Amino acid sequence: MWSTVSLAVATVFLSSLALNYHARLKAVGHLPGFRAAFGSFSLFGAILPTSWFNPGLNWQWLWRKSVYRYYGSRTISSVPFLSGEPLIITGSHEVAEHVLSAPSGYWKAPDSTAALMLWGDNVISSNYDAYKRHRRIVGPAFTGTTYALVARETVKLYHEMVEGEKWDQLTEVCVPAINIFMAKFALGIITRCGFGLPFPWMRDETHEMSFGEALAIVSERNIVRLATPRWAYKLPIQKLREVEEAYLRLSNFMNEFARARKDELSSTTEEVHLREHDLFTRLVMASQAEGRKGLDDSELIGDIFAFMFAGHETTAHVMSATVALLALHEDEQLKVLEQIRELLPGNRDPAFEDxxxxxxxxxxxxxxxxxFPAGSIVTRDTTQTITLKLSAQNGDRTLVLPPGVRIMIDMVGVHYDPAIFPDPEQFKPSRWYGIPESDLTFFGWGPRACLGRKFAMMEAICLLTMLVRDWNLSPLLEAGDTKDKWRERVLQGSLVGLGFGIRSAPIRLTRR
Ligand code: HEM
Structure with a gap:
């Protein structure tokens, strides 16, 4: 009797799995691609390593040379049979541009931006009228005045870092992980220039978690937080306790910042008027307004988090990768040094005008x-039936997608396409000579492309200029290490926090 019931239950379960699987294949137009147990963004998919059974979170990097060749198309699908949503994946510049520039037919579905919406809707996650409202409030803060401030503060913070770390007293500095310095630096610049808040390089060491530490834990363990049920936080698991503490601290910090600025605004002084147009002041003023120009409290904190995160993690990842690549390519470093010496005689510091x-x-x-595109995953969901005419590079076919299908732009794939970037594995800065800023695809395409592009570039260009001007950058080798082994170990991309980059680059700085 029990065996008959078990058999019936198993048959019903397997049949529903099969029917569901068939419907998912249909939704992605039976496009060839991954047929694995788990989708990359399901709990098990994210935890388990990349293998044929589970693409995991790092297939973009590990399979970058082969995946699209294997399927004969730069646009493929992923249909997991146990857990996870079906996806269209594209490593095609053409399809990415088409989807991201389309005036309608796609949106940022809330579950695709959940990691950025922990405190509230914001300019990165919102859609339609809410998006226009956020953008109207924050957009005007991104002007030449802000970029000039970024240049000045980058110069100041660099000198504070060199003095604070006592590098000015050394001819050689061994940095075990340049990433840690870059993350702190980028956090300092967004804090000072976006939020007008103090960020001393050296701070009194206390046992309390700092704002930066809390932000780093929240960003690193985001997926754990999203996938773990609330009751689990009551269990005596140290890692979960830490995540919970980081969330609480970050909330307190952000609310405290907002309250302090509100108080400052209510005692309207001349200084506040001068700052009227900085990002943070605009956000706080909007939280006191209503309608088209207003933000509610959760949106205010949502935007603070979005800018603190987007404004530092991405930039830090790319700056770390640049330092590591320059350390390996001395010839490129010398080209850069020659230009710096010519443009900044007498070792003067760089400025906005340079x-x-x-x-x-x-x-x-x-x-x-x-x-190493820091924003490696960009997604849109269809809101209506969409017909995509795919070129020969994408299998030469017409793809009809119903509403509700997610399209993932694989930014690693797009930027390793040999048809667009010949020798994609080679570090060749010259391929960017003369390319206008508007054509920089790693900042995205279309109306939702990166708002902080110039902010990030101003900071990075000033910091890298001073680093190369003052120091010869080289790989910090371990005993028995070679440059090739270092390259193999260090220049590996993966998701680090919410962004994509290299994990830990040990660098030697030798004073010039
Ligand atoms: C190297 C550094 C950076 C990279 C690679 C990067 C990459 C990107 C990408 C790919 C997008 C498009 C996302 C999409 O279409 O869904 C984006 C959007 C955005 N980024 Fe960045 N970003 C960087 C730095 C920054 C900085 C420094 C800020 C702020 C100060 C910032 C703020 C934003 C905002 C607000 C959006 C949303 C724009 C909108 O939807 O209108 N980003 N970024």
Whole structure:
């Protein structure tokens, strides 16, 4: 009797699995691609390593040379049979541009931006009228005045870092992980320039978690937080406790910042008027307004988090990759140094006005951003039936997608397409010489492309200029290490926090 019931239950379960699987294949137009147990963004998919059974979170990097060749198309699908949503995946510049530039037919579905919506809707995650409202409030803060401030603060913070770390007393500095310095630096610049808040390089060491530490934990363990049920936080698991503490601290910090600025605004002084147009002041003023110009409290904190995160993690990843690549390519470093010495005689510090002229430094940053695109996953969901005519590079077919299908732009795939970037594995900054800023695809395409592009580039170009001017960058080798082994170990991309980049680059700085 029990065996008959078990058999019936198993048959019903397997049949529903099969029917569901068939419907998912249909939704992606039976496009060839991954047929694995788990989707990359399901809990098990994200935890388990990349294998034929589970693409995992790192297939973009590990399979970048082979995946589209294997399927004969740069647009494929992923249909997991146990857990996870079906996806269209594209490593095609043409399809990416088409989807992201389309005036209608796609949106950012809330579950695709859940990692950025922990505190509230914001300019990165919102859609339609809400998006226009956020954008109207924050957009005007991104002007030449802000970029000039970024240049000045980058110069100041660099000198504070060199003095604070006592590098000014050394001829050689061994940095076990340049990433840690870049993350702190980029957090300092968004804090000072976006939010007008103090960020001393050296701070009194206390046992309390700092704002930066809390932000790093929240960003790193985001997927764990999203996938773990609330009751689990009551269990005596140290890692979960830490995540919970980081969330609480970050909330307190952000609310405290907002309250302090509100108080400042209510005692309207001349200084506040001068700052009227900085990003943070605009956000706080909007939280006191209503309608088309207003933000509610959760949106205010949502935007603070979005800018703190987007404004530092991405930039830090690309700056770390640039330093690591320059350390390996001394010839490129020398080209950059020659330009810096010519443009900044007497070792003067760079300024806003030098930005355009430092095009060799810029090209190195752009090439690093191509090889390690910090925003590696960009998604849109269809809101209506969409017909995509795919070219020969994409299997030469017409793809009809119903509403509700997710399209994932594989930014690693797009930037390793040999038809667009010949020798994609090679670090060749010269491929960016003369390319206008509007053509930089690692910042996205269309109306939702990166708002902080110039902010990030101004900061990176100024910091890299001073680093290369003052120090010879080289790989910090372990005993028995070679440059090739270092390259193999260090220049590996993966998701680090919410962004994509290299994990840990040990660098030797030798004073010039
Ligand atoms: C190298 C550094 C950076 C990279 C690679 C990068 C990449 C991107 C990409 C690919 C998008 C498009 C996302 C989509 O279409 O769904 C984006 C959007 C955005 N980024 Fe960046 N970003 C960087 C730095 C920054 C900085 C420094 C800020 C702020 C100060 C910033 C703020 C934003 C905002 C607000 C959006 C949303 C724009 C909108 O929807 O209108 N980003 N970024």
């Amino acid at each position: 930005f355009e002229k430092l095009d060799k430094v810029m090209a190195c940053f752009e090439e690093a951003a191509r090889m």
